Amino acid sequence: MTQDKKITKTQELIYSLRVKDVMSTDIVTVSPSNTMNELKEILRIRRISGTPVVEGKQLVGIVGIDDLIRCLSNGEMDATVGEKMSKKVETLCADEPLANAVNKFEQYGFGRFPVIERNHGRLIGILTKGDVVKGLLTRLEIAYHTEEFRYNNSINPVFDNIAMDKTNFHFQYRVDSRDFNVAGESINKLKKILSQIGFPPQIIRRVTIAAYEAEMNMIIYSYGGHISVSADQQHIILEACDAGPGIPDIEQAMRQGFSTAPVWVQELGFGAGMGLPNINKCADTMELKSEAGKGTHIKAVFNTTNGDGV
Amino acid sequence: MKKKGGNVTLSEVKEILDATVFVGEEKLDMEVKTAFSADLMSDVLAFAKEHSLLLTGLTNPQVVRTSDMLDIAAIILVRGKTPPEETIRLAKELNIPLLSTRYILFETSGRLHARGIVGCIEKVPLGEMT
Structure with a gap:
């Protein structure tokens, strides 16, 4: 740069x-x-x-x-x-x-x-x-990482040269605040990778929906952050961490239909207060930690040993 | 004429709805059984099922992204919407048929239902009402 x-x-x-x-x-x-x-x-x-x-x-x-x-x-x-x-x-x-x-x-x-x-x-x-x-530095750091990620991506298609199996893979990408244009692009890649590895379609579907909801939340509400997906013997683990501003009332945010989305987001068809409840519904277990002024950390775990679900 | 439980091809859907095909001319022989109608992508993400038709009045590229996440069979834009260029481009890239009909959402749903296409779910599960 x-x-x-x-x-x-x-x-x-x-x-x-x-x-x-x-x-x-x-x-x-x-x-x-x-x-x-x-x-x-x-x-x-x-x-x-x-x-x-x-x-x-x-x-x-x-x-x-x-x-x-x-x-x-x-x-x-x-x-x-x-x-x-x-x-x-x-x-x-x-x-x-x-x-x-x-x-x-x-x-x-x-x-x-x-x-x-x-x-x-x-x-x-x-x-x-x-x-x-502080605000500017946080954004610049995120912007820098995104650029770095895209740059690396453009020369080396993701993970082409890395051996991957159901217990050994890690997928991570940055999410920029307010950047709707690339929303879902990385998840499309994630979906392909999960399917190449051979996870059951029902699991892949639940993981991608949850990741997409988490990404949308991050784009709409946060200062940006990153989403990572990894796996062990029995689980796929989705983690979404952002740099703030955090959720003041988690119980309220988890309620279906509760939303603080601005009008421009609603015009795109999002922000109906379904995001967090939907992640919870897709995952087998979900943890949400958030502190106003700090940031939000979501950890969603999907059991891969039984293939049923949504 | 009412079909019972039979599949309907996209090409029949096109005919029933007098629709314009923007993307997916080559996939018109695909068969569909179920559909979901909504203008709220949040609800689509929460309730739509794979291999269903998505009937919607929204035309932004995120409609295609959302459909891709959910393995939606095809997108039917209602109320005569013309999709923007980026939406068409993304639908081509992700290989999701994109059609547009002048019928309103109610008529579109009704006409397809009369021909045997049913909701991908009938009701939302108890305790998931908003």
């Missing part, structure tokens, strides 16, 4: 990524009724230099270490945050392109911006320069 190409990819990313894709959702806030003394403790314990001020769920101000220092020197530590905060807050909207955020950091010289949801004005996250850099 040349230097020029990297720059282009970064530029492309800051326009295609939205603020909500990279912001932190683990936010420390204070209420206007907190005292400056309490604020001091919160900042000290959480090791931060400022927080948004929230009343109900509405963002009403922002207060930082400079306000605190002013109160300290004036002996006003019993004053409330509501009296001392800045009421004029510069915010970012969750759906703004990252490029706008980068400009705003430059324009105002602030270290952080509260992120609000455009429709109801509620605070849903916070964006620091660190979040931007």
Whole structure:
């Protein structure tokens, strides 16, 4: 990959990524009724230099270490945050392109911006320069791996020179966030390989459906990740790991018909809240681990010793 | 005329539906017994069975991808949809017949059912309703 190409990819990313894709959702806030003394403790314990001020769920101000220092020197530590905060807050909207955020950091010289949801004005996250850099690096790494995978693929058709049997194979590929164009391509290869190896068609069908559902979820909801399929004596194991943002409520996500898919995904006929339940249905056992802000890890196991299933 | 339990060839399907064949002219002698109708790919993935016809109003390439995953016999686009170029290309590449009929989904399903093609499942299993 040349230097020029990297720059282009970064530029492309800051326009295609939205603020909500990279912001932190683990936010420390204070209420206007907190005292400056309490604020001091919160900042000290959480090791931060400022927080948004929230009343109900509405963002009403922002207060930082400079306000605190002013109160300290004036002996006003019993004053409330509501009296001392800045009421004029510069915010970012969750759906703004990252490029706008980068400009705003430059324009105002602030270290952080509260992120609000455009429709109801509620605070849903916070964006620091660190979040931007971290978000970009994650995407660039994924993009790099994808390119590497495609490059390797184009010279060496997958696994042509590797001995494979039912207990010894490993298939892995990267999945890019929002990249619908190549969705299912790798699974088509996987399907062929599984069938060459000689697994029963019913098993192959269940594995490919589960992999496809996992890939779709990753494309729609995640920052990207990878899917791997391997086998041992009695099982095929499908694993799907993504780089976040994670599922806040797993029980809800596992319920059929529950979906947070955006309209453009639904227009393609997906996002009906069937994905996770369908993976569960296809697999003999399924484990789902997810942590908001971290990522999601799905492990689906298919018994290969009895060929029945869906 | 109603056929009982007999298979119907794709070429008969084409005739019944007065359909245009975009891909798979050479596979028209293929026989089908079952079908699934939906505009929701999520449901197709959850409920459609192999070797069935897929009747749908969606025309994006993911319809072909999904059909490939499920070993769908052929895709019938309803309501007179013309598939985009990429969808035709992918159907050719994956060797899945792609037809289009001007009948609406209800009529398409009804006409095929009357000729002996049945649902690939009748109802979704209990406890899988959304």
